[in-house]
Amino acid sequence: MPRIDVLTLFPRMLDGFLTESILGKACAQGLLEVKVHDLRAWTLDKHRTADDRPFGGGAGMVLKPEPVFAAIEQLKTPASRRIYLTPDGVPLSPALAKELAGQPHLILLSGHYEGIDQRIRDSAIDQEISIGDYVLTNGTLAAAVLIDAMARFIPGVLGTENSLTHESFSGNLLDFPQYTRPAEFRGMSVPEVLLSGNHAEIESWRQARAQEKTRQVRPDLLKPGHRP
Numbered sequence: 001m002p003r004i005d006v007l008t009l010f011p012r013m014l015d016g017f018l019t020e021s022i023l024g025k026a027c028a029q030g031l032l033e034v035k036v037h038d039l040r041a042w043t044l045d046k047h048r049t050a051d052d053r054p055f056g057g058g059a060g061m062v063l064k065p066e067p068v069f070a071a072i073e074q075l076k077t078p079a080s081r082r083i084y085l086t087p088d089g090v091p092l093s094p095a096l097a098k099e100l101a102g103q104p105h106l107i108l109l110s111g112h113y114e115g116i117d118q119r120i121r122d123s124a125i126d127q128e129i130s131i132g133d134y135v136l137t138n139g140t141l142a143a144a145v146l147i148d149a150m151a152r153f154i155p156g157v158l159g160t161e162n163s164l165t166h167e168s169f170s171g172n173l174l175d176f177p178q179y180t181r182p183a184e185f186r187g188m189s190v191p192e193v194l195l196s197g198n199h200a201e202i203e204s205w206r207q208a209r210a211q212e213k214t215r216q217v218r219p220d221l222l223k224p225g226h227r228p
Contacts, residue, residue: 001030001031001032001033002032002033002101002102002103002104002105002106002150002154003033003034003035003104003105003106004032004033004034004035004105004106004107004108004147005034005035005037005075005105005106005107005108006034006035006036006037006108006110006140006143006147007037007039007068007071007072007075007107007108007109007110008036008037008038008039008110008112008139008140008143009038009039009040009050009110009112009140010110010112010138010140011036011037011038011140013138013140013141013144014034014036014140014143014144017144017148018034018036022151022157022158023147023148023151023157026151026154026156026157029156031154031155031156031157032151032154032157034147037071037075039063039067039068039071040067041067041071042066042067042068042070042071042074043066043067044066044067049064050063050064050067051063051064051112051113052064054114058114059114060113060114061113061114062113062114062115062116062117063111063112063113063115063116063117063120064117065116065117065119065120068109068116068117068120068124069120069123069124072107072109072124075107076107077104077105079103079104079105080105080106080107081100081103081105081106081107081126081127082106082107082109082124082125082126082127083100083106083107083108083109083125083126083127083128083129083146084109084111084116084120084121084125084127084128084129085108085109085110085111085128085129085130085131085139085142085143085146086111086115086128086129086130086139087130087132087133087134087135087136088128088130089127089128089129089130090127090128090129090130091129091130091132092129092130092131092132092145092146092149094149096129097146097149097150097152097153098150098153100146100150101150101151101152101153101154102153108143108146108147109125109139110138110139110140110142110143111139112138112139129142129146130142131145131146172214172221172222172226173207173210173211173213173214173221174210174213174214174217174218174221175210175213176205176206176207176209176210176213177209177213179191179194183195191205193205
């Protein structure tokens with residue numbers, strides 16, 4: 001069972017996320033263990049100060065090294081992989097999510113404000129990961145996305161194996177269109193091929209639609225050598 005420790009200044013943000021839907025069931029069934037920790041628990045002053053102004057000036061605040069180092073040193077195990085969620089990290093991908101799902105212990109550090117002291121990145125972090133080319137107000141959201149993406153690759157979390165093989169980014173293609181009952185709705189019909197019962201034709205149609213969608217929306221995924 002993979003274990004994940006999340007370090008954040010806003011632990012309550014993950015309360016609902018970890019108790020609802022598929023992820024909540026996975027935690028309840030013991031398929032995944034996630035513990036959320038308030039970084040302020042490792043501060044040293046009566047005001048529980050976890051951030052300070054940056055040296056050299058500039059806007060915003062920076063997470064201090066003392067509580068982060070203390071937290072990681074207390075939580076780490078010989079098998080730990082320490083990850084910092086940051087916009088300037090390596091992009092999160094299905095391949096990376098699958099790799100992380102096979103790790104026994106992850107420590108996720110959520111950045112806030114203007115970032116963290118560089119000494120943390122230099123000495124206490126093994127890997128820096130970005131969930132996209134944009135900036136959030138709170139790295140706890142990025143930690144939630146990473147947890148959800150990797151949890152899908154933990155055996156037993158999803159209902160069927162096909163849930164992983166027939167989805168966006170599987171085989172460098174976006175997902176094909178999905179339909180359900182009723183077959184007719186407000187003048188819109190489900191494609192006949194999906195009602196035919198011919199599984200070979202259905203699979204061919206789905207493959208063609210996935211390729212068409214990928215060419216329109218994400219042509220970069222079709223370039224030779226692209227790795228999801």
